[in-house]
Amino acid sequence: MNETDDRQEIRVGFEDLRSLLRAIFANNRTSAETADILAENCAGCERDGALSHGIFRIPGYVDSLKSGWVNGQVLPDVERLGPSFIRIDARNGFAQTALAAADPLIRRIVRETGIGIAAIRNSHHFSALWPDVEPFAMPGYLAITAVNGLANVVPYGGRKAVYGTNPIAFAFPVEGSPPLVVDQATSVMANGEVRLHALANTPVPIGTGVDREGKASTDPHAILAGGALNTFGGYKGSSIALLVEILAGAVTGGQFSFENDFTGFPGAQTPKAGQLLIVIDPNWGGSTNFAPRLALLCNQLLEAGQDRLPGARRFANRAAAERSGIPIKANDLQRLRTLAGG
Ligand code: NDP
Numbered sequence: 001m002n003e004t005d006d007r008q009e010i011r012v013g014f015e016d017l018r019s020l021l022r023a024i025f026a027n028n029r030t031s032a033e034t035a036d037i038l039a040e041n042c043a044g045c046e047r048d049g050a051l052s053h054g055i056f057r058i059p060g061y062v063d064s065l066k067s068g069w070v071n072g073q074v075l076p077d078v079e080r081l082g083p084s085f086i087r088i089d090a091r092n093g094f095a096q097t098a099l100a101a102a103d104p105l106i107r108r109i110v111r112e113t114g115i116g117i118a119a120i121r122n123s124h125h126f127s128a129l130w131p132d133v134e135p136f137a138m139p140g141y142l143a144i145t146a147v148n149g150l151a152n153v154v155p156y157g158g159r160k161a162v163y164g165t166n167p168i169a170f171a172f173p174v175e176g177s178p179p180l181v182v183d184q185a186t187s188v189m190a191n192g193e194v195r196l197h198a199l200a201n202t203p204v205p206i207g208t209g210v211d212r213e214g215k216a217s218t219d220p221h222a223i224l225a226g227g228a229l230n231t232f233g234g235y236k237g238s239s240i241a242l243l244v245e246i247l248a249g250a251v252t253g254g255q256f257s258f259e260n261d262f263t264g265f266p267g268a269q270t271p272k273a274g275q276l277l278i279v280i281d282p283n284w285g286g287s288t289n290f291a292p293r294l295a296l297l298c299n300q301l302l303e304a305g306q307d308r309l310p311g312a313r314r315f316a317n318r319a320a321a322e323r324s325g326i327p328i329k330a331n332d333l334q335r336l337r338t339l340a341g342g
Helices: 014-026 032-048 055-067 095-113 130-137 191-200 220-224 234-251 290-303 312-324 330-340
Strands: 009-012 077-081 085-094 115-124 142-147 168-172 180-184 228-230 275-280 326-329
Touching: 009 014, 009 330, 014 032, 014 055, 014 326, 014 330, 032 055, 032 085, 032 095, 032 130, 032 312, 032 326, 055 191, 055 330, 077 095, 085 095, 095 115, 095 130, 095 275, 130 142, 130 168, 130 180, 130 275, 142 234, 168 290, 191 220, 234 275, 326 330
Parallel strands: 085 115
Antiparallel strands: 009 326, 077 085, 115 275, 142 168, 142 275, 168 180
């Protein structure tokens, strides 16, 4: 295959991609269950065009698993404390495995009490958050989640990274449409996006981050090599990053982003991050027509001139992938096949 062919896009079916990724995880010290969960998650990101958390992340997963920093085989401990609270010790495994283990209990608790809160600690999260909330909007719930990470974001006016890119996501049902899902870092840009810019050698917009001296920089390499990102939205966004840090890193009994320490685990990349998930049944709040009301609200947003709703780009990509496959560059596909041993 010559260089031009290498960059050619090949269309791959979701099931084929998921199988390939499952084989890669299974080859790299993960249980069959975790391999299934991570493969579904990563293939879903690639299919939806959430590319900062799709197949681009595979080398990071593999290196982290090989380093022993994260345990791909462990089963989480799930405890129910009181009517609505679930406490989960992921035992140094992936947050997605912990969430999957708690999922039936979360749904039961929401049915019984109107609200379920899952606090995951001792976990790693290396993906997008939409897969964690979108499924709860399907039966009509509102789901909110927050995750902290590795300290690579300076607080407003600061010179030293304290926060992770600390994403927050929420999803709710909209009658007549797919659920509306907002999923965003509280940094100006997700770290994965900066890494994609670094790979492509393209500058990031002014205001994205700082270099190792704390000076504003548009060079993704400088931001990644000892520099840091800014929070979104000035001091107000910085306070939302603070809220995420507290929900994910403290309410859960987890650790703060600045407490991550990879020493002794060369190659490790997955942030050890806590995660808090809150699922609310709006019927308990008195809203017996939540999804139609939210359809009304969303229509108002569009009529007011908002060009599209959050999540709409992903759903359009998903529909296109269902019709004609997921576009993947030939050389990327070949790398995955090599890692899968095929
Ligand atoms: P974006 O800024 O690309 O998008 C944030 C949200 O805004 C999305 O819901 C997006 O919808 C929506 N959106 C984008 N453009 C518009 C628009 N013009 N009008 C209306 N809505 C819009 O996301 P980020 O770069 O901040 O984050 C990317 C991903 O990185 C997220 O999935 C996040 O969870 C993940 N992440 C994970 C971390 C981890 O440690 N695990 C850390 C940080 C980030 P749509 O998706 O449809 O474009």
